[in-house]
Amino acid sequence: MSGDDDFIALIDSIYETIHDGDVWPKVLTTLADAMDASQVAITSVDKRDSIVSAVAPRTDPALITLYKEYWAFNCPLWRHTALHPVGKPFSLDSLMRREEFSATPIFNEWWRRAEYGLAATAANLIMEDNLSALICVTNAPAIDQMTERQTQLFATALRHIIRAIKIRGRLWGLELNKTAALERLDTLQKSAFLVDAWARVVFLNSTAKAMLDAEDGIVLRKGRLTNIGDSDILQTLIASCVEASLKYKAPGGEFSVERAFPCSPLQVSVAPLRSNQRLSEVSWLGLSAPVAIVTVNDPDCERRQLETNLQRRFGLTAAESRLAAEIVKGDGRGAAARRRGITGATARTHLSSIFEKTGTHRQAELVRLLLDVSEARKLGSEPFGPYRG
Known part of the structure; x- marks a missing residue:
């Protein structure tokens, strides 16, 4: 030529x-x-x-x-x-x-x-x-x-x-968006990470980014997603999503990450990423295909979000919203008061005000309402303004 x-x-x-x-x-x-x-x-x-x-x-x-x-x-x-x-x-x-x-x-x-x-x-x-x-x-x-x-x-x-x-x-x-539906992941209230075979983060939603910024429970070490503590269970579960092996009973799994009191343990789930679309990797460009999705549920984060939501929707005070977020667990006013570190008398006073502001009359009715509010927030369908149920 x-x-x-x-x-x-x-x-x-x-x-x-x-x-x-x-x-x-x-x-x-x-x-x-x-x-x-x-x-x-x-x-x-x-x-x-x-x-x-x-x-x-x-x-x-x-x-x-x-x-x-x-x-x-x-x-x-x-x-x-x-x-x-x-x-x-x-x-x-x-x-x-x-x-x-x-x-x-x-x-x-x-x-x-x-x-x-x-x-x-x-x-x-x-x-x-x-x-x-x-x-x-x-x-x-x-x-x-x-x-x-x-x-x-x-x-x-x-x-x-x-x-x-x-x-x-x-x-x-x-x-990547077509393969993993990134827009849906970004609407999740829990942290979501897509990771490659080396546990490097390919995508993370805004909640996951906030979790990494806080360095509380799930962190990056040398660019790889891992959990705090001595165990490398997160990277082990990610590796199990790469290839079938006698070493792993099944791909993925679940575990908890303990945190210092009074923080609740994080609930971590790892699952292989299944898709009919195959991404063409170019390793020297840093374009590696995700092999697993890691989701992390922080009960404390959900509780704080629920408290903020209750204050906005019903005009609850900070103390009332904290008690209401415990009441929603359904194990009674006394247990909720103990978790909040308040007396039974204070809990009764708060609960009376909560009934009045939410338009409820019994504790079971209040729990149903709070569960509806919590579920609406998770689905992204929560209306603004006062509750009209």
């Missing part, structure tokens, strides 16, 4: 990646061929848990494994690449003098073995809080300089690569 034909084939393959992440090795090979370059690679680092991904179709797979496991964390070039904005090409010479880089362990023990030359051009593709990725093209070790044609072709292809990445990201969000 002619040079123009090679370039057209390159652009076509770049946009194929929007729908098929497995095309990236073909893209890089076509780019290297069009540039008459020797080596080409895309590498990324997920900073949440220090996972390195690499697409390098012309590099020995054994050397790629060494890079991901060791050299990526011992390469002096990385800290210099962060100074360059996304989409702006730079040379290896702009990061470090050749004499200096040639004396480093990574050059002598990895770079030369992989047959990467010192004439290299690169660019950042992604620079986010949790993820960074770059593309690098090098000549053969014997060719000391990049030609003007090579640098121009790289810069032109780079614009299309970044555009394809952005489109892929937007489509991923749409596919």
Whole structure:
């Protein structure tokens, strides 16, 4: 093919990646061929848990494994690449003098073995809080300089690569929404997380975000969702959703997370995410498919929300709403008073006022009303204004 034909084939393959992440090795090979370059690679680092991904179709797979496991964390070039904005090409010479880089362990023990030359051009593709990725093209070790044609072709292809990445990201969000019904998850009153096979959060609703911000019971450790305490039961249950194994009796499960008094235990449920839609993963882009849904019920949060709702709807005082939220449990005024730490006489006074404000006359009638209010809030159908039942 002619040079123009090679370039057209390159652009076509770049946009194929929007729908098929497995095309990236073909893209890089076509780019290297069009540039008459020797080596080409895309590498990324997920900073949440220090996972390195690499697409390098012309590099020995054994050397790629060494890079991901060791050299990526011992390469002096990385800290210099962060100074360059996304989409702006730079040379290896702009990061470090050749004499200096040639004396480093990574050059002598990895770079030369992989047959990467010192004439290299690169660019950042992604620079986010949790993820960074770059593309690098090098000549053969014997060719000391990049030609003007090579640098121009790289810069032109780079614009299309970044555009394809952005489109892929937007489509991923749409596919994820279709697969997991994200809009419905965001209306849940309980915390909901979608997690991948490594327990990394792919999506969380607003209630879940507030829970993580509070760092109370469920937290992120090295980018992975886990529960407080010595047990790693949450990550174990997530792992059970990935593959069937004799190690796990069944996928998913339930458990409680104890918290300091007076907080109630969190109720956690893990279930495999079932869908007829299959998301195409692109690991180096940070696009990993969710395998499980984790829901967390915080009884204290529900009680506080119910208290606020009762104050707004019926004009209860804070003390009255706290007692009413305990009354709804249905085990009597005395038990509710003990949980609230108030005397029986105070509870009777509050209850008399609650009857008057809610238009009820007996405790059983009040409990039914409060249960209706609580259920309406969970379903998102709670009306504003005073109760007209």
